[in-house]
Structure formats: C-alpha cells, structure tokens
Amino acid sequence: MEFYRSHVLICGGTGCHSSGSSDIREVFQTELKKNHLENEVLLVQTGCFGLCEVGPVVIVYPEGAFYSRITKEDVPRIVSEHLLKGRIVTDLLYHDSIHEDDAIKSLDEVNFYKKQKRLALRNCGVIDPEKIEEYIAFDGYKALGKVLTEMTPEETIELIKASGLRGRGGAGFPTGLKWDFTAKAKGDKKYVCCNADEGDPGAFMDRSVLEGDPHCVLEAMAIAGYAVGADQGYIYVRAEYPIAVKRLTIAIAQARQMGLLGKNIFGTNFSFDIELRLGAGAFVCGEETALLASIEGKRGEPRPRPSLPAVKGVFGKPTLLNNVETYANIPQIILNGPEWFRSIGTEKSKGTKVFALGRKIVNTGLVEVPMGTTLREIIYEIGGGIPGGKEFKAAQTGGPSGGCIPAEHLDTPIDYDSLSEIGSMMGSGGLIVMDNDNCMVDIARFFLDFTVDESCGKCPPCRIGTKRMLEILDRITKGQGEEGDIEKLETLGKNIKASALCGLGQTAPNPILSTIRYFREEYEAHIRDKKCPAGVCQALLQIVIQADLCRGCGLCVKVCPTVAISGERKSPYVIDQNKCIKCGACLEKCPFKAIVKG
Amino acid sequence: MKSLQELEQIKQKTLDSVSLRKDRAGGIRIVVGMGTCGIAAGARPVLMSFLEEVQKRNLRDVTITQTGCIGVCRLEPMVEVTRPGEEKVTYVKMTAEKAKRVISEHIVNGKIVNEYTIGAAE
Ligand SMILES: Cc1cc2nc3c(=O)[nH]c(=O)nc-3n(C[C@H](O)[C@H](O)[C@H](O)COP(=O)(O)O)c2cc1C
Ligand code: SF4
Numbered sequence: 001m002e003f004y005r006s007h008v009l010i011c012g013g014t015g016c017h018s019s020g021s022s023d024i025r026e027v028f029q030t031e032l033k034k035n036h037l038e039n040e041v042l043l044v045q046t047g048c049f050g051l052c053e054v055g056p057v058v059i060v061y062p063e064g065a066f067y068s069r070i071t072k073e074d075v076p077r078i079v080s081e082h083l084l085k086g087r088i089v090t091d092l093l094y095h096d097s098i099h100e101d102d103a104i105k106s107l108d109e110v111n112f113y114k115k116q117k118r119l120a121l122r123n124c125g126v127i128d129p130e131k132i133e134e135y136i137a138f139d140g141y142k143a144l145g146k147v148l149t150e151m152t153p154e155e156t157i158e159l160i161k162a163s164g165l166r167g168r169g170g171a172g173f174p175t176g177l178k179w180d181f182t183a184k185a186k187g188d189k190k191y192v193c194c195n196a197d198e199g200d201p202g203a204f205m206d207r208s209v210l211e212g213d214p215h216c217v218l219e220a221m222a223i224a225g226y227a228v229g230a231d232q233g234y235i236y237v238r239a240e241y242p243i244a245v246k247r248l249t250i251a252i253a254q255a256r257q258m259g260l261l262g263k264n265i266f267g268t269n270f271s272f273d274i275e276l277r278l279g280a281g282a283f284v285c286g287e288e289t290a291l292l293a294s295i296e297g298k299r300g301e302p303r304p305r306p307s308l309p310a311v312k313g314v315f316g317k318p319t320l321l322n323n324v325e326t327y328a329n330i331p332q333i334i335l336n337g338p339e340w341f342r343s344i345g346t347e348k349s350k351g352t353k354v355f356a357l358g359r360k361i362v363n364t365g366l367v368e369v370p371m372g373t374t375l376r377e378i379i380y381e382i383g384g385g386i387p388g389g390k391e392f393k394a395a396q397t398g399g400p401s402g403g404c405i406p407a408e409h410l411d412t413p414i415d416y417d418s419l420s421e422i423g424s425m426m427g428s429g430g431l432i433v434m435d436n437d438n439c440m441v442d443i444a445r446f447f448l449d450f451t452v453d454e455s456c457g458k459c460p461p462c463r464i465g466t467k468r469m470l471e472i473l474d475r476i477t478k479g480q481g482e483e484g485d486i487e488k489l490e491t492l493g494k495n496i497k498a499s500a501l502c503g504l505g506q507t508a509p510n511p512i513l514s515t516i517r518y519f520r521e522e523y524e525a526h527i528r529d530k531k532c533p534a535g536v537c538q539a540l541l542q543i544v545i546q547a548d549l550c551r552g553c554g555l556c557v558k559v560c561p562t563v564a565i566s567g568e569r570k571s572p573y574v575i576d577q578n579k580c581i582k583c584g585a586c587l588e589k590c591p592f593k594a595i596v597k598g
Numbered sequence: 599m600k601s602l603q604e605l606e607q608i609k610q611k612t613l614d615s616v617s618l619r620k621d622r623a624g625g626i627r628i629v630v631g632m633g634t635c636g637i638a639a640g641a642r643p644v645l646m647s648f649l650e651e652v653q654k655r656n657l658r659d660v661t662i663t664q665t666g667c668i669g670v671c672r673l674e675p676m677v678e679v680t681r682p683g684e685e686k687v688t689y690v691k692m693t694a695e696k697a698k699r700v701i702s703e704h705i706v707n708g709k710i711v712n713e714y715t716i717g718a719a720e
Contacts, residue, residue: 003653005662007618061619062661086632086664137612145602259599267600
C-alpha cells in the first residue's frame with residue numbers, strides 16, 4: 001500500500017449522502033489534482049460517524065480535524081489551507097471539537113463521543129467499507145480464523161453463551177442459547193440468516209453497520225455457520241437501503257475472492273457462502289417467521305409456530321436468525337474474550353446498544369453506549385439536550401412496539417429489563433425525544449397509524465382490533481372523545497396483546513397503553529375539556545382574540561380566508577369558531593399580538 | 599485464505615496506511631513549515647522528498663504533517679522532527695537532498711544532523 005501523509009475521511013452514510021457528501025468527494029478529487037496533492041492525500045469514503053445532525057462530516061488525519069456541515073464551496077479552502085499549507089480551517093470545524101485555545105480535541109474528548117463506547121460501530125467512520133484490506137487491518141476475519149483453526153463449534157457456542165450477549169433485534173433473547181438450539185437441532189442442512197429488515201420508523205443503526213462495516217456481519221455469520229453447522233447464509237435486507245445493498249454486494253464478492261467465503265476457509269474443511277435477499281420493506285417481514293417465509297420466496301406473512309426456526313426454519317431446515325447489530329458484536333467477543341464483554345453493561349444486559357436519536361434533540365444521529373447508561377446521559381450529555389432549551393417531556397423507545405418514558409424515569413439505567421419494567425422496551429434502538437410541544441395522544445396515534453398500515457391482515461385481533469383503537473384515538477384528537485374511551489382502549493389493548501398471532505399485533509397497543517399509563521390526564525383533557533394541552537391537535541385548537549389587547553384595526557378581517565372574523569372598527573373583534581379553519585393567518589398579521597392559540 | 603499467517607500478512611501490509619487514523623501518542627513526527635514563505639522558499643519539494651523516502655524505506659510509525667509559518671521566514675524551508683521522548687529538533691533551509699539525509703540519519707538511526715539545525719545556522 002502507498003504511503004499517504006494525510007487521510008481525508010468523508011462520511012458516506014445515508015444521512016451525509018443525502019446532504020451531499022458524494023458531491024463533496026468529487027470536488028475534493030478535482031481540488032487535490034489541481035494542487036498536485038493526489039499522491040499525498042488519500043480520500044476515503046467511510047460509513048456513518050454518527051453525528052448526522054452536522055453532516056456532511058469530513059475528518060482529516062493525522063490531525064484529526066473534524067469538519068462539519070461542509071459544502072462543496074468549503075472544499076477548495078480545506079485543500080489549499082489545510083492540506084497544502086497545513087493551516088487547519090478553524091471556522092469550519094465542529095464547534096465542540098476545539099479547545100478554547102483553538103487546539104483540536106481528540107474525538108474521545110468531544111462531548112458527543114465522550115460517553116459513547118463504540119463496539120458494534122467501531123469501524124464505522126474509520127475504514128473504507130469497500131476495501132476488505134482495511135477491515136483486515138483492524139483485525140477483521142481474525143476471529144473467524146481463530147474459531148476455525150483453534151476452537152470446536154461447541155467451544156464457540158460456550159464462549160458466546162458465557163459473554164451474556166442478547167439479541168439486539170428487539171426481544172433480547174440470549175444469543176448463545178439460540179446458537180445452541182440450532183446446533184443441536186437434527187438436520188443434514190442448516191441455514192444462518194441475518195435480519196436486516198429494520199422496519200422501525202426512525203431506526204437506522206443496522207443500516208449504518210451494513211454501510212460502514214459490512215464485513216463484520218459476513219465474518220460473524222461465517223462464525224455462526226461454523227458453530228451451528230450451516231454452510232449457507234442469507235442476509236435479508238430491505239431494498240430501500242441501496243447503499244447498504246451495494247456495499248454488502250461488494251463485500252461478499254471481495255470475501256469470496258480472498259477465500260474468506262466459499263470452500264475450505266482457512267484451509268479447513270469448513271465451507272460457507274452468503275447470499276442477499278432483498279425485502280420490499282414491510283414492517284411485518286422483520287418478524288422471524290414472516291422473514292423466513294419471504295426468504296423462501298413466499299408471501300411475507302407470519303406463521304403460527306409450534307416449532308422454533310431453530311428446529312424448522314428456511315425450507316423446513318434448522319435456521320439461526322440474528323439481527324445485524326447482534327452479529328456485529330461477535331468477532332470482538334471472540335477476540336477479546338467473554339470476560340471482557342461481560343465487564344461492560346449491567347448485570348443482565350451485557351455490552352452496548354446503538355440508539356438512533358431523533359426528533360427534539362440537538363445532536364440527532366447515532367450513538368452507542370454501554371447498557372445501563374441513563375436516558376439523561378444519552379439525551380443531555382451525548383445528545384446535547386433539547387433545542388431551544390425546552391423541557392423534556394418523554395422519550396419513545398422500541399418504535400411502534402415500544403412505549404414512552406416520562407421525565408420521572410430519566411435516571412433509570414437503560415437495559416432490556418429496566419425498560420420493560422417501566423412499560424417500554426429496548427426494541428431495535430429508535431429513541432425519539434419529545435418536549436412539551438408534543439401531544440402524547442397524537443404520538444400514540446402516529447405509531448398506531450403505522451401499525452394499522454403495516455398489519456398483514458392475517459389475524460382478526462390485529463387487523464380489526466388495532467383499527468378500532470385507531471378510530472377511537474382519531475375521535476379523541478378531533479374533540480369527539482367520549483367518557484369511557486380510555487377504558488375501551490385499555491381493554492382492547494390488553495385483548496389484542498393476548499390474542500394476536502405475531503409480535504407486530506402483540507406489541508401494537510404498547511404505545512397507547514404506555515401513554516395512558518403516564519399521561520392519562522392528557523387523554524382526559526382531550527375528552528372532557530376538548531383541549532389539547534400541547535396545542536398540537538388542530539381540531540381542538542381555538543384561535544381567539546384577546547379583547548383587552550385588540551385595538552380594532554381590522555387587519556385580521558382582511559387576511560382571514562373564511563371570513564370568520566367580525567366586529568366594529570376600533571372595538572374588539574371576535575372569531576366565529578365554527579367558521580375558523582385554524583390556519584393562523586390572523587395570528588401572524590396582528591400587530592398587537594392580541595390573537596393567541598389556546 | 600489458507601491460514602492465519604496469510605491474514606496477518608495482509609493486515610501488516612495495510613496497517614501502516616490506516617494507523618494514521620487512530621489518535622496516536624507515540625511515533626516520530628515530521629512537521630514541514632508550509633506557510634506562504636515556506637512554499638516560496640521551496641518547502642514542497644522537501645515535503646515530497648520526505649514522503650518518498652518514508653515510502654521507499656517502508657518506515658512505520660512516522661507521521662508527516664505540515665504547519666503554517668514556523669516563524670523565522672529567512673530560514674525557511676524549516677522542518678521540525680520529534681522522536682518520542684526526545685526534544686524537538688528544528689532543521690532550517692532544507693532541500694530535497696537534505697531531507698533524504700535527515701531520514702537516513704535522524705529518523706532511521708536516531709542521529710541528529712547537527713549541521714542543518716537551527717543552532718548551527720545561528
Ligand atoms: C413486527 C416485528 C418486526 C421486527 N422487525 C425486526 C427488524 O427489523 N430487525 C430485526 O433484527 N428484528 C426484528 N424483529 C425481531 C425478529 O423477529 C427477531 O426476534 C430477531 O431478528 C432475532 O434476532 P436477535 O436474537 O439477534 O435479536 C421484529 C419482530 C417483529 C414482531
Ligand atoms: S398480528 Fe397482525 S401482523 Fe401479525 S399475523 Fe396477525 S394480522 Fe398479521
């Protein structure tokens with residue numbers, strides 16, 4: 001490999017990609033040529049750095065200068081100042097990455113990264129995901145080599161069991177135990193599958209791993225194949241993830257070429273290959289029986305399951321299914337040992353978890369923290385708090401299957417068990433932050449709307465039950481709620497949970513039940529007082545003119561599109577609530593701020 | 599892939615190029631002054647010569663960076679070399695040829711090329 005004195009890492013994750021990182025790469029290429037630096041400076045397109053909020057992000061080594069929100073126009077300056085003359089362009093640096101005296105902090109010192117522990121994401125933003133050599137340079141495929149040449153399948157399973165790793169796809173099932181079941185199942189042919197369906201709206205950690213470090217998933221699947229006795233793997237990835245699909249395709253081809261997939265890997269008699277299966281992106285296809293059916297080319301519908309996939313999975317053969325992030329932890333557990341992994345996290349949840357921070361948070365993006373980190377640390381120390389200094393109201397974890405966490409639980413150490421205790425769940429790791437401008441009834445409605453849409457319709461409790469719940473919520477947000485609606489929602493919710501066929505239906509009522517649990521008074525305000533305390537539900541909003549502030553100028557009358565305002569000049573005007581469509585035009589126009597939402 | 603050794607070879611071959619991306623404390627640092635004065639005095643060929651030598655000799659753990667004006671414009675091109683645990687050495691009025699000697703004597707063998715240093719010039 002050539003020696004380059006400087007490496008320019010450009011984030012090529014989906015977030016930065018859509019904010020223009022590929023254009024930036026091109027401009028870098030031309031500018032480097034122009035300054036004759038192309039043989040000294042290496043351009044590297046990496047996976048996600050996590051700080052999507054300030055993307056596109058560019059990091060220049062060896063200085064470790066962290067440039068944020070870079071535009072094409074900034075590139076010539078970075079090249080001519082920093083790369084040619086060695087003067088870091090301080091005004092383009094991420095604000096939290098410099099000390100007061102302008103010296104550059106190392107990445108571990110930046111608040112966003114300080115409390116993070118990047119295991120699953122360790123290579124994301126560090127290596128070029130399209131070069132297998134770079135993965136190998138960071139100890140890639142060494143765990144596979146070690147397992148194949150030094151360990152038996154049984155020892156491998158024991159090691160994973162001892163690490164305490166639990167599935168990151170949602171349910172938190174002990175991974176080693178699952179491997180053991182599959183290994184012990186009888187069958188001449190077995191399969192290893194990877195769930196990369198990632199259907200939770202607002203979650204993108206699996207995508208980031210696949211985009212930033214595809215080889216670690218391939219390596220882990222091969223290790224799993226050796227442990228359970230499988231020679232074929234499938235990765236089920238949604239077609240809506242084109243960059244992930246492209247990098248996986250490249251990675252598989254490179255691994256085959258190097259003989260890290262295929263026949264007689266590491267000179268042993270173990271053979272393993274992996275194929276991609278593209279999903280059409282239905283949420284229910286992430287459910288394991290539906291996913292396995294879809295891999296077979298059948299309709300992605302859940303099946304009633306008398307037997308586990310470990311016994312009867314793809315094509316009726318024993319099948320191991322794990323999530324992307326679960327796999328991403330495997331190689332390091334093998335290399336560093338189970339004790340190392342057990343030393344991170346809480347008593348019953350070991351290791352780290354990746355969360356996708358979204359909505360009302362300063363640093364939207366991807367963070368990985370040890371299990372047991374509190375919500376407060378994630379939101380305030382890593383996430384940078386809530387924009388505009390607003391007050392935290394609740395966080396939703398687990399997406400459409402999870403629930404909300406109110407402010408009183410901000411200091412709960414987060415792990416699988418503590419989250420279910422407070423009525424939510426880990427889920428895949430979506431973490432949506434809400435402030436006082438968010439209406440909890442509306443949030444519950446948003447998630448239920450999603451599940452009603454995504455329900456496959458196979459079983460009545462989910463197909464009809466969730467629809468009924470949505471109708472009730474709709475009524476409540478429109479001001480037509482009735483006494484007894486809350487109790488109806490609770491009963492329906494309990495019944496659906498108990499009778500739906502698959503996890504989608506069984507968890508669909510969770511967002512509603514948990515918002516009722518913590519914000520019952522907000523539901524009551526909608527139903528009894530016909531008010532939305534957060535001012536979100538349009539139908540419950542009233543726009544009123546405060547008589548004592550109104551000077552009777554008449555400007556509002558002119559802008560109202562529905563002629564809802566009437567009155568005499570020079571005396572207070574009034575709004576006819578029956579005609580008002582709550583467009584807010586008058587509110588903006590009033591020079592005396594006499595018109596308010598209430 | 600036949601063996602762990604083969605994997606290790608690929609790793610070693612690539613390691614030098616990616617180790618730049620880790621925050622490192624150790625290692626030898628060569629800093630070339632590349633302010634306008636430095637470039638005008640011929641700092642680019644000096645930098646290129648360092649790069650070439652490092653690559654040719656396959657030197658590990660050497661970081662080459664540039665910085666702005668080091669401060670004594672009449673002595674440019676200037677280069678600072680820091681070996682772990684040792685005082686910084688400043689070389690002045692550098693050329694591509696002198697750079698080669700600094701690499702072979704100071705970087706490889708740890709012997710400061712006294713005649714090029716700022717002390718000798720003043
Ligand atoms: C409706 C529904 C959607 C799911 N979506 C996903 C998904 O997108 N990704 C995922 O890994 N697991 C998903 N799961 C969980 C999987 O069924 C399964 O438990 C998981 O992939 C097992 O891997 P793990 O043990 O490594 O977590 C979903 C489950 C349900 C019920
Ligand atoms: S619970 Fe919903 S998604 Fe699952 S099988 Fe029944 S209808 Fe389909």
